[in-house]
Amino acid sequence: MWGIVRRRFISNLRTQIQSVVYASGFYSSSAKQMTVRDALNSALDEEMAADPTVFLMGEEVGEYQGAYKITRGLLDKYGPDRVLDTPITEAGFTGIAVGAAYHGLKPVVEFMTINFAMQAIDHIINSAAKSNYMSASQISVPIVFRGPNGAAAGVGAQHSQCYAPWYGSCPGLKVLVPYSSEDARGLLKAAIRDPDPVVFLENELLYGESFPVSAAVLDSSFCLPIGKAKTEREGKDVTITAFSKMVGLALEAAEILEKDGISAEVINLRSIRPLDRAAINTSVRKTNRLVTVEEGFPQHGVGAEICTSVIEDSFEYLDATIERIAGADVCMPYAANLERMAVPQVEDIVRAAKRTCYISV
Numbered sequence: 001m002w003g004i005v006r007r008r009f010i011s012n013l014r015t016q017i018q019s020v021v022y023a024s025g026f027y028s029s030s031a032k033q034m035t036v037r038d039a040l041n042s043a044l045d046e047e048m049a050a051d052p053t054v055f056l057m058g059e060e061v062g063e064y065q066g067a068y069k070i071t072r073g074l075l076d077k078y079g080p081d082r083v084l085d086t087p088i089t090e091a092g093f094t095g096i097a098v099g100a101a102y103h104g105l106k107p108v109v110e111f112m113t114i115n116f117a118m119q120a121i122d123h124i125i126n127s128a129a130k131s132n133y134m135s136a137s138q139i140s141v142p143i144v145f146r147g148p149n150g151a152a153a154g155v156g157a158q159h160s161q162c163y164a165p166w167y168g169s170c171p172g173l174k175v176l177v178p179y180s181s182e183d184a185r186g187l188l189k190a191a192i193r194d195p196d197p198v199v200f201l202e203n204e205l206l207y208g209e210s211f212p213v214s215a216a217v218l219d220s221s222f223c224l225p226i227g228k229a230k231t232e233r234e235g236k237d238v239t240i241t242a243f244s245k246m247v248g249l250a251l252e253a254a255e256i257l258e259k260d261g262i263s264a265e266v267i268n269l270r271s272i273r274p275l276d277r278a279a280i281n282t283s284v285r286k287t288n289r290l291v292t293v294e295e296g297f298p299q300h301g302v303g304a305e306i307c308t309s310v311i312e313d314s315f316e317y318l319d320a321t322i323e324r325i326a327g328a329d330v331c332m333p334y335a336a337n338l339e340r341m342a343v344p345q346v347e348d349i350v351r352a353a354k355r356t357c358y359i360s361v
Contacts, residue, residue: 032218037207039181040070043188044108046220048078051106054192057084057093058110058147067112068148068207094120094145098127101143106192111147114163114201128197129172140195146188149177149201150244150295151332151343160332162296164243167199168272168305174198174226175272179247181211183270186224194226201272203245227274231283235265238289238353241280241306243269246293246344253349262357272302280306281314288319289356295343298326323352 034042048054055078060067062075062085075083086093090111097107111117117124124145131139150162167175174196178184184202191198216222232247233254242250247268254264265283269276284290290310292303303324310322328342354360 032213032215033210034181034185034213034218035208035210036178036181036184036202037068037070039185039211039213040188040202040207041072041074042218043185043192044071045074045077047189047192048074048082050220051192052082053104054106054108055082055084055100056108056110057086057097059086059088059112061085061110066110068204070207071110090116090119091123094123095127097143098123098141101128101141101197102131102139106142106144108144108146108192111145113159113204114145114147114149114199115159115161117145117147117163124167124173124197124199125170129170131172132196133172141197142192142195143197144188144191144200145197146191146200147202148204148207150203151327151339152204154334154336154339156334157331162201162294162327163199164201164272164294165296165301165305167201168275168302169300170273172197173273175201176226177201177243177269177272179206179244179268179270181209181213182217183224183230183268185213185217186222187226187270189223190226193223198226201244206245206248209248224270227271227276229270229276229279230268231265231279232268233264233266235263235287237263237287238291238356239265239267239280239283239287240291240293240349240353241267241269241303242293243272243302244295246295249344249346250293250349252346253353256346256350257353260354260359262353262359264353269302275305275309277309277313281310284310284314285317288317289353290318291323291325291349291352291356293325293344293349295327298324298329301326320356320358323356325349325352 061071062083065072097109128141151160176187178187240250250266257264292306294302307322325344
């Protein structure tokens with residue numbers, strides 16, 4: 001009897017320790033490099049191997065192995081019954097996937113770009129997000145909607161929008177925004193295992209980027225908690241919040257600021273809904289300054305929500321006006337020079353952080 005109790009105690013303790021360590025980013029300091037593309041691919045592979053109810057569907061996910069090769073090799077391994085190529089009809093295959101989730105399967109729906117999910121918005125919002133509430137919790141909808149989100153390069157206004165604020169405003173959805181390979185792998189596993197619909201917003205320009213991952217991250221049991229931000233860099237003078245590709249820019253800005261004697265703390269949000277308000281406010285109460293960074297439009301953006309949270313919970317700790325860095329309030333230009341002007345750059349973040357520290361720029 002004592003042996004059973006002891007084993008359960010040790011198992012529970014190990015789980016609690018792993019949750020703390022994963023959230024703190026301790027496991028990020030390893031030597032092996034992995035691209036975000038491979039991190040997503042391996043997460044899909046392992047979850048499909050572990051759970052026969054998980055299946056993939058979308059345009060070119062099978063024979064072509066994915067428009068961005070995220071589903072590479074999965075058709076050969078799991079067959080056409082679990083890796084389904086669809087016609088170019090987002091409304092059709094998204095509706096089929098939501099219906100499958102109603103009946104206990106776990107679809108992972110790939111959109112060639114999240115912009116195309118607009119064709120299926122009714123299924124995502126009115127069917128997937130609201131069914132659990134409207135059925136008094138009798139219907140679970142374990143489904144993942146994933147694909148590249150935000151600006152890429154030279155793809156114009158209809159393929160460049162950031163939908164994090166759109167989906168982040170909808171009750172019933174969870175919205176995840178990975179930056180690194182660790183994020184991509186751990187958060188996608190969490191999304192697939194979650195009983196609720198998850199919108200998984202990737203970034204096309206990050207797919208080929210390599211990041212260090214540890215043996216723990218590569219373990220098939222690795223999974224990150226949904227709704228927990230990660231402090232990518234400790235600092236004491238100003239807090240910089242960012243998500244997805246903007247985390248990289250924030251870290252570059254922090255390196256530049258350090259040369260000018262400014263210690264910036266960089267928070268990788270990881271999750272838009274739920275938003276880790278506690279982590280954000282804890283950091284601001286330490287640094288007394290805040291810069292929010294996102295590539296989407298400024299009006300009604302994620303940064304606006306963060307600003308409101310800090311004003312409501314930590315206003316008395318602020319020593320400077322909050323700075324918001326966002327994309328320009330215009331449709332994305334096609335020309336490369338104009339496109340660069342429409343999305344945040346490292347120098348924008350540096351200047352904003354210096355303003356909060358009352359350093360003239």
